[in-house]
Amino acid sequence: MSLDPDALSQLGHHMATTVPQAAALGFRFLSAGDGRGSIEAPWREDLVGDPDTGVIAGGVVTSLLDHTCGLAISAALRAHPFSTATLDLRIDYMRPAAPRAGVTAEAHCYKLTRSIAFVRAQAWDVDPDDPIATAQAAFVLNQPPAP
Amino acid sequence: MSEAAARQLEDFLQRVPYVRFLGMHAELAGDEMTAVLPFSQHLVGNVMLPALHGGVIGAFLEVTALAQLSVTQGSAKVHKTIDVTIEYLRPGRALTTYARADLRKVGRRIANVHVEAWQEAREQPIAALRGHFLLASD
Numbered sequence: 001m002s003l004d005p006d007a008l009s010q011l012g013h014h015m016a017t018t019v020p021q022a023a024a025l026g027f028r029f030l031s032a033g034d035g036r037g038s039i040e041a042p043w044r045e046d047l048v049g050d051p052d053t054g055v056i057a058g059g060v061v062t063s064l065l066d067h068t069c070g071l072a073i074s075a076a077l078r079a080h081p082f083s084t085a086t087l088d089l090r091i092d093y094m095r096p097a098a099p100r101a102g103v104t105a106e107a108h109c110y111k112l113t114r115s116i117a118f119v120r121a122q123a124w125d126v127d128p129d130d131p132i133a134t135a136q137a138a139f140v141l142n143q144p145p146a147p
Numbered sequence: 148m149s150e151a152a153a154r155q156l157e158d159f160l161q162r163v164p165y166v167r168f169l170g171m172h173a174e175l176a177g178d179e180m181t182a183v184l185p186f187s188q189h190l191v192g193n194v195m196l197p198a199l200h201g202g203v204i205g206a207f208l209e210v211t212a213l214a215q216l217s218v219t220q221g222s223a224k225v226h227k228t229i230d231v232t233i234e235y236l237r238p239g240r241a242l243t244t245y246a247r248a249d250l251r252k253v254g255r256r257i258a259n260v261h262v263e264a265w266q267e268a269r270e271q272p273i274a275a276l277r278g279h280f281l282l283a284s285d
Contacts, residue, residue, distance in 0.1 A: 019191070019192055019193075019194070020188055020189050020190070020191040020192075020194065020198075020200075020205055021189060021191060021192050021200035021202065021203055022192075023236070024168075024189035025192075040224050045164060046165070046167065047164065047165055047166040047168060048165060049163060049164075049165045049225065050163070050225045051162045051163060051164065051225075052224060052225070057163070057164075057165030057168075057206070058206070058209055059165055059169065059202070059203075059205070059206025059207075059209060059210060060165065060206075062202045062205040062206045062209065062231075062233075063200055063202025063203060063205075064202070064205060065202070066192075066201045066202035066205065067192075067200070067202060076222070083193055083195065083196070085201070085235065085238065086201035086233075086235045087234075088232065088233060088234050088235065089201065089205060089228065089232075089233045089235075090230065090231070090232045090233070091205075091228075091231050091233075092229070092230045093227070093228050093229060093230065096227065097209065110261050
């Protein structure tokens with residue numbers, strides 16, 4: 001199965017909205033293609049991590065970065081893997097997000113082997129060139145069983 | 148110490164909206180805390196297995212580190228995460244998850260924290276986190 005751009009967008013939309021954790025966080029699919037994917041997490045009162053400032057929780061950014069990495073892997077494979085499992089995920093927090101601001105993430109799957117995907121990602125609130133967090137991750141790919 | 152620690156922990160857990168979103172709570176024995184994350188459908192990342200979302204496991208480990216710091220540091224403010232490295236060891240199944248944080252070094256400004264999460268057996272951790280945190284001061 002090789003996905004054309006429309007089918008990849010459909011898959012991206014599906015990944016960002018039907019996975020229970022993604023739906024619970026209100027993720028919005030933005031784009032997918034060329035080994036890259038982008039998803040937005042809107043700000044919400046119940047997702048605040050610091051009640052003194054109203055800044056969105058780091059945990060939301062963790063889920064968003066992890067999920068966007070998965071989308072980038074699908075965009076690189078041009079297929080839906082049976083499942084991916086995160087091996088490791090490193091996140092550097094440059095600065096807190098702006099109060100009451102949502103977060104957007106973009107991930108790039110820059111290397112695929114038969115079993116492993118290597119991905120970099122970043123997240124920002126306003127300006128992609130001024131990230132709040134960057135991430136580096138490795139995933140193991142579980143291919144669907146041959147029909 | 149122990150009553151003050153319990154109050155600080157309760158305050159942290161109650162004040163942070165995202166903690167309630169996750170549905171986690173914590174138990175304190177002296178100054179040692181065990182964080183508890185009951186399984187819930189909205190935490191799922193893979194419906195076929197089913198398995199907890201990798202981001203949820205990472206978030207739970209991070210909040211555990213922050214909660215443990217709130218117990219020992221005695222500040223009502225939330226400390227800031229500088230960096231975290233999360234290692235995933237086993238799938239997070241549709242079960243209650245536990246975590247404990249080990250404050251490896253708490254300096255004047257920076258803390259280094261290791262956290263491990265498990266489900267049915269502590270000797271079979273599902274994930275671990277190593278992270279640095281910038282300590283808030285009142």
